[in-house]
Amino acid sequence: MTFTIIANVSNSWFDGMDGKHVELFLIPSVLLTLGTLILDPLLVGCIYCTAVLREETRYLLLANTLVADMAFVSLNVAMVTCAVLRVSVLRVACEVVITATVTAYCCAVLSVTVMVVDTYVAVRWPLHYDSLLPPSRAQKISAGLWFLASMYPLSLIIILERLEEEQPQWLPLCLVLITVGALGKDMMVGVHMYFTIGAVLCFLLIIYCYVRLYVVTRRSGIWRQRYSRARLTLLAHAVLLLLYFVPGLVFTVELALFESRQMGGQANVWVNMANMSVLMVLPRAAAPYLYGLRYREIYTTLKHLLFKRRQLSQVSTVS
Numbered sequence: 001m002t003f004t005i006i007a008n009v010s011n012s013w014f015d016g017m018d019g020k021h022v023e024l025f026l027i028p029s030v031l032l033t034l035g036t037l038i039l040d041p042l043l044v045g046c047i048y049c050t051a052v053l054r055e056e057t058r059y060l061l062l063a064n065t066l067v068a069d070m071a072f073v074s075l076n077v078a079m080v081t082c083a084v085l086r087v088s089v090l091r092v093a094c095e096v097v098i099t100a101t102v103t104a105y106c107c108a109v110l111s112v113t114v115m116v117v118d119t120y121v122a123v124r125w126p127l128h129y130d131s132l133l134p135p136s137r138a139q140k141i142s143a144g145l146w147f148l149a150s151m152y153p154l155s156l157i158i159i160l161e162r163l164e165e166e167q168p169q170w171l172p173l174c175l176v177l178i179t180v181g182a183l184g185k186d187m188m189v190g191v192h193m194y195f196t197i198g199a200v201l202c203f204l205l206i207i208y209c210y211v212r213l214y215v216v217t218r219r220s221g222i223w224r225q226r227y228s229r230a231r232l233t234l235l236a237h238a239v240l241l242l243l244y245f246v247p248g249l250v251f252t253v254e255l256a257l258f259e260s261r262q263m264g265g266q267a268n269v270w271v272n273m274a275n276m277s278v279l280m281v282l283p284r285a286a287a288p289y290l291y292g293l294r295y296r297e298i299y300t301t302l303k304h305l306l307f308k309r310r311q312l313s314q315v316s317t318v319s
Contacts, residue, residue, distance in 0.1 A: 009178050013269055022273055023084045032285040033077040036298050039288040046302045050211070053297060057138040058118050064142040064293060065111040069284040072104035080276050083173055094174035095161075099153045101176060105248075106149035106198070112244055113202040114141060115291075116237070120209035124216060150308035152194050177251070177272050181258040188259060195252055199245065206241060210234070236290040243283035308313045 047053045047063045049218070056201055073095055082089055089097075118138075122129045254271055293299050 009173075009182060013173055013175075013178070022269065023081060025273045026084050029077050029080045029281060032278070032281040035071045035285040036069060036073045036281070036288075039292075040070050040284075042302060043288055043292045043298060044070075046298060046305060050301050055135050055299060056297075057133045057135055058115065058122070059298065060135055060138040060142065060293070061111060061115045061118055064145065065108055066106035066287065066292065068104045068111060068146075069287060072108060073281055074282050075101040076276060076280060079174055079176075080273070083175060083273070086172075087157075088172055089174040090168045091169055094171050094179070095157045097174060098137050098149070098176050098179055099157050102153040103146070103150040103177060106153075107145050107246055108181045108284075109147045109199075109202060109248070110149060111142070112241060113206055114145065116241075120213055123213055129277065145214045152190075156191075163293060174252040175272065177254055177258060177268075181255055185283075188255075191255070192252070195248065195255075199252075200246055203245065210238075233294060236294060238285060240287060240290040243279075243286060247275055247279040247283075274318065 044063045044066050047059045079097060079101070081087075118133060121132055125132065181188075250271075254268070254275065259266060293302075
């Protein structure tokens with residue numbers, strides 16, 4: 001019954017796309033995705049291929065965030081492309097893509113939250129930091145974040161497969177909003193609790209860590225200069241965190257309006273496409289600049305590796 005509802009809603013969304021030029025959403029989606037997939041692999045490779053960076057917990061957590069971002073933008077642009085070009089998707093493939101997309105999104109948010117906690121621990125207990133968060137523990141934390149992020153979406157898909165008897169093999173549209181919105185009132189309570197409680201806990205934990213960091217460091221003098229590195233770093237992190245959390249809030253509002261049917265089909269299509277094509281991808285494209293390249297060690301190492309490779313290519317060309 002659920003997949004039949006998904007197919008019916010997909011057909012109505014198809015009608016809402018006619019003559020609305022939704023293909024324009026491909027432009028920002030592809031550009032932001034390309035920007036993410038060009039720089040993120042360089043940063044991840046720089047971290048894992050450099051022994052000094054690989055032994056730092058904060059860099060391992062950053063690499064985990066970037067890996068989750070790369071997985072998310074790749075799956076997200078595939079969904080947007082199929083929706084805009086009106087390509088029917090095999091039901092099993094759609095389930096896998098939706099599960100992986102939600103997992104990657106949640107893992108990225110959890111990783112960013114853990115990075116803030118890591119900064120707090122490093123400032124609050126500098127002498128015990130190496131024993132509290134060694135690199136080996138960071139790897140276990142990263143694996144635990146992926147496992148935690150995948151539990152709920154994977155369990156939902158398994159429940160759907162168990163409950164459904166007659167399932168269509170192809171779906172007109174493969175979108176997270178349609179699939180989650182068609183789960184029914186009983187399951188929707190758990191979905192709202194999952195997203196809302198998770199977002200609130202992460203947000204409160206981040207606020208607590210930043211407030212405590214300010215209280216601990218306010219007498220050190222790093223906040224007195226208007227354009228100090230600490231102020232600019234805090235501003236960059238605040239902007240990036242806002243960009244990460246806003247799309248989730250927009251999706252929650254979309255889900256509530258979709259369930260109550262207070263928005264028409266065309267409005268749902270435009271809001272969801274704007275959220276998927278711009279809001280959800282924008283923080284992933286900005287993360288390398290606001291997080292990765294602001295670390296001097298990463299910037300210096302990456303610059304050295306690129307400059308060394310350029311020199312080698314020039315030497316080989318001359319010879």
